[in-house]
Amino acid sequence: MEAEEKVIEPERRDLYRSLKLEGILRAPLNICVTCDRARAGPTGLGRSLQPDTDLLSTACAVQTYGLRRESKA
Numbered sequence: 001m002e003a004e005e006k007v008i009e010p011e012r013r014d015l016y017r018s019l020k021l022e023g024i025l026r027a028p029l030n031i032c033v034t035c036d037r038a039r040a041g042p043t044g045l046g047r048s049l050q051p052d053t054d055l056l057s058t059a060c061a062v063q064t065y066g067l068r069r070e071s072k073a
Contacts, residue, residue: 033062 005013024030035058045052 031065033058 008016029044
């Protein structure tokens with residue numbers, strides 16, 4: 001979040017922070033998804049050739065969850 005705030009004009013940073021926080025507070029459900037890059041050690045399925053496999057898999061899992069949730073709505 002700090003990196004994002006650096007590219008926003010100083011006079012708009014408070015508004016930015018409040019919008020992000022307001023969205024979290026108003027959401028009926030909050031889900032925290034994490035990716036522990038050290039959990040499987042330096043190698044893991046696919047990580048020898050593509051080190052970011054764990055990050056990409058995490059992103060795909062979140063996207064799949066969102067798509068499944070929308071299809072059930």
